[in-house]
Amino acid sequence: MRKDLPENSDLVVVTIKDVKNFGATVKLDEYEGKEGFIHIAEVATGWVKHIRDHLREGQRTVCKVLNVDKERGYIDLSLKRVNAHQKREKISQWKNEQKSAKLLELAAEQLNKSVDECEEEFAGFLRKKYGTLYEAFEEAAAEENWLPEKKGKWKQVIIQLAKENVVPPFVQIGGYIESYSLAPDGMDRIKASLLTGISEGVEIQYAGAPRYRISVQDKDYKSAEETLRKSILAITESSKKNNVVSEFTRAP
Incomplete structure (x- = not known):
């Protein structure tokens, strides 16, 4: 448990202690002995008719710190300013x-x-x-x-x-490759080009002609981005040699 105070704009985990018509008192679960207050205007976007439709005692949620009065120990919080x-x-x-x-x-x-x-x-x-x-x-x-x-x-x-x-973490990124070839053996050429982009953590799946889904899993985004870059480069170079047109689009 932390013994200091949160800073403005911090996100904090809270447990609802007491719900009134005008707002709710909460316990800051990460900070020893610290409480905060959510005014009814900061509970939800739009007009809140019944605050208990949104908050209940014992509920755990996440709030954004609006203001910290370090002298008094008052902490104003917002629920509506935290997205899912x-x-x-x-x-x-x-x-x-x-x-x-x-x-x-x-x-x-x-x-x-x-x-x-x-x-x-x-x-x-x-x-x-x-x-x-x-x-x-x-x-x-x-x-x-x-x-x-x-x-x-x-x-x-x-x-x-x-x-x-502990399960080691991983991240996943990817996108789509569109590959075309007018050669009689075009499918074989496309397949050969795509295979050059497959390595450890890289998967390429058919997504409906002429699209193929490429996915990269790695321990962090920096490593994943580098792996994806190398895969796309390998596919692009192989496509040129095989007279295949391949274009990569990043997934949103």
Whole structure:
């Protein structure tokens, strides 16, 4: 639990505590002992006739911080300014943080140390390096040679816990390739050209002549973009050699 205060425009996970006609008091789940308030005007777009049609006690949701009065400790929040995508992302991030905190507790038990000692020895370093502790666990689960420069029992404990409890992430990008050929063996030429773009993590599927769907899965967007670029380049060069016209369009 954080002991500081959120900043304006931050997204925060909250639990509804008390609903009144003019607004709702909430508990900020990520901040120790902190509460906020959602005015009825910030509950939903349009006119809210019955606030309880939108909020109920015990409900968990995501709000945007409008204003923080640090002297009084007042935090004004908005529900209507958070879209569905932002809500999903924030809830997922919060759940991951909860999970990583539990994994750190397990690590502390196995190392016969307190959580504070683990924070000082390695958790603080991992947060600084990866941004969040959960991302450190993801890397530990995915990398064959994780943090080769680091030694110590804690490293092996983290790797083991990560491999047992964390699924390595991946991202997916892609688009469509339209391929044409007027040659008698045009289909064979198109197939040969498309095959040059297939590699690890790359899939090409027929999507109705003359379109083919290309999908790339990788650990992050930077790697996926580079893989996609290389695949399209290989297909384009092979198409020219085979007298095939191939055009790529990025999926929206």
